[in-house]
Amino acid sequence: MSVLLVSLCSDPLSELEFVRPIEQILRRQGINIFTKHYTKVNLEDVDSTEKAIICGSALRDNTFLGEKTFIWLERLDKPTLGIGSGCQLIIKILGCELFNKTRIGVFKVKLIKKNKLVDKKYFYAYFLTNRAAKITKPLEALAKVGAMECMVKHESREIYGCLFHPEVINPEIIINFALKPNKF
Amino acid sequence: MIQPGNSMKLGALFSGGKDSCLAIHKACGFHEIACLISLIPKSEESRIFHFPNIWVTKFQAEAMELPIIQIETGDESYKELADLSRALKLAMKKFGIEGIVTGAIRSTYQASKVQKVCDRLELWCFNPLWLKDQEELLHEVLKEGFKTIISGIFAYPLDRSFLGRIIDAELVSKLLNLWRKYGINIAGEGGEIETTVLDAPFFKKRIEVRDYEIQYKDYSGIFKIKNLRLIDK
Numbered sequence: 001m002s003v004l005l006v007s008l009c010s011d012p013l014s015e016l017e018f019v020r021p022i023e024q025i026l027r028r029q030g031i032n033i034f035t036k037h038y039t040k041v042n043l044e045d046v047d048s049t050e051k052a053i054i055c056g057s058a059l060r061d062n063t064f065l066g067e068k069t070f071i072w073l074e075r076l077d078k079p080t081l082g083i084g085s086g087c088q089l090i091i092k093i094l095g096c097e098l099f100n101k102t103r104i105g106v107f108k109v110k111l112i113k114k115n116k117l118v119d120k121k122y123f124y125a126y127f128l129t130n131r132a133a134k135i136t137k138p139l140e141a142l143a144k145v146g147a148m149e150c151m152v153k154h155e156s157r158e159i160y161g162c163l164f165h166p167e168v169i170n171p172e173i174i175i176n177f178a179l180k181p182n183k184f
Numbered sequence: 185m186i187q188p189g190n191s192m193k194l195g196a197l198f199s200g201g202k203d204s205c206l207a208i209h210k211a212c213g214f215h216e217i218a219c220l221i222s223l224i225p226k227s228e229e230s231r232i233f234h235f236p237n238i239w240v241t242k243f244q245a246e247a248m249e250l251p252i253i254q255i256e257t258g259d260e261s262y263k264e265l266a267d268l269s270r271a272l273k274l275a276m277k278k279f280g281i282e283g284i285v286t287g288a289i290r291s292t293y294q295a296s297k298v299q300k301v302c303d304r305l306e307l308w309c310f311n312p313l314w315l316k317d318q319e320e321l322l323h324e325v326l327k328e329g330f331k332t333i334i335s336g337i338f339a340y341p342l343d344r345s346f347l348g349r350i351i352d353a354e355l356v357s358k359l360l361n362l363w364r365k366y367g368i369n370i371a372g373e374g375g376e377i378e379t380t381v382l383d384a385p386f387f388k389k390r391i392e393v394r395d396y397e398i399q400y401k402d403y404s405g406i407f408k409i410k411n412l413r414l415i416d417k
Contacts, residue, residue, distance in 0.1 A: 021315035105296035
């Protein structure tokens with residue numbers, strides 16, 4: 001198994017907080033990882049790995065949302081998981097609307113659709129986000145915190161997103177994404 | 185200033201222990217540390233038992249040649265948030281900080297509080313040790329040449345013999361064995377161990393402890409520094 005980890009951090013110091021912990025989780029599972037900053041990712045990188053994880057970034061780091069360098073993501077046909085800002089990016093690229101909504105801390109999440117990443121009806125997750133989204137097709141919501149949709153999946157492709165940070169108290173979400181076989 | 189450059193000016197939340205020092209050490213590679221910020225408990229009990237060497241932070245700041253903002257804080261959570269906010273506003277005004285760096289590792293409670301205050305003040309928040317493996321963290325403290333002593337112990341089976349000991353390879357190995365056997369958090373974030381840094385690569389002077397006192401009872405104790413001096417490196 002090989003996973004492409006994409007950093008959205010405009011500040012390298014933030015990578016220690018948002019990228020390294022995910023590398024640590026995957027390495028412990030014996031998974032090969034290949035980390036690249038989003039400005040450096042090309043289609044060859046995408047072709048050479050089996051799955052991709054787009055990592056989060058600091059609350060004040062929104063540079064990636066103004067970029068137009070995500071051709072590789074638009075053409076990405078590999079299973080992909082977006083975390084925090086990475087989820088925001090997937091939501092934006094797939095045409096859903098993002099709006100300002102700050103949620104910081106640990107909150108109870110309710111699963112609303114069965115999926116391969118989580119098998120609990122309720123779970124606690126750590127949020128560090130200042131955006132939420134109105135989920136519309138081709139995405140569908142998998143989980144909610146209050147009225148806010150916080151976990152999504154593409155209706156027909158293996159593209160997932162978590163607005164929360166599973167690396168903090170739900171590492172099994174990352175492991176399930178990386179290790180469980182793909183299914184639609 | 186530690187690392188002048190075209191980067192951000194950061195304030196470092198500083199307790200005087202290994203985590204805040206390691207976080208500063210990492211941040212120095214990317215940004216300028218403009219000041220240290222210490223919250224000092226108002227409660228005498230908190231100060232004596234959980235922050236026995238908080239007064240040393242002033243001398244650590246001098247050893248780093250950095251200014252320090254020290255703000256007294258109450259025990260209640262809402263007061264702590266207001267006091268943190270006050271300290272950060274002062275650092276913004278006096279030193280023009282655009283963000284902060286903390287030594288948070290695992291505590292979502294502490295991390296959330298700091299993130300919320302930074303969000304309100306539009307400050308960047310960096311936690312370069314976040315979720316770092318505790319074994320890796322201790323090895324890094326050694327590898328980077330920090331001189332750190334254990335200044336507080338608050339859990340079985342940590343006994344008097346640990347107080348004042350320098351964290352070296354032998355002690356790290358001993359702590360790792362205790363972690364495997366008893367599950368204590370050896371990085372210390374759970375409050376089982378408090379540390380005080382006497383020297384680090386970015387210190388311009390090192391601290392020499394000249395007098396101390398050990399208070400210990402039933403696997404709980406402190407190594408209280410009573411007198412120190414700064415020595416040129």
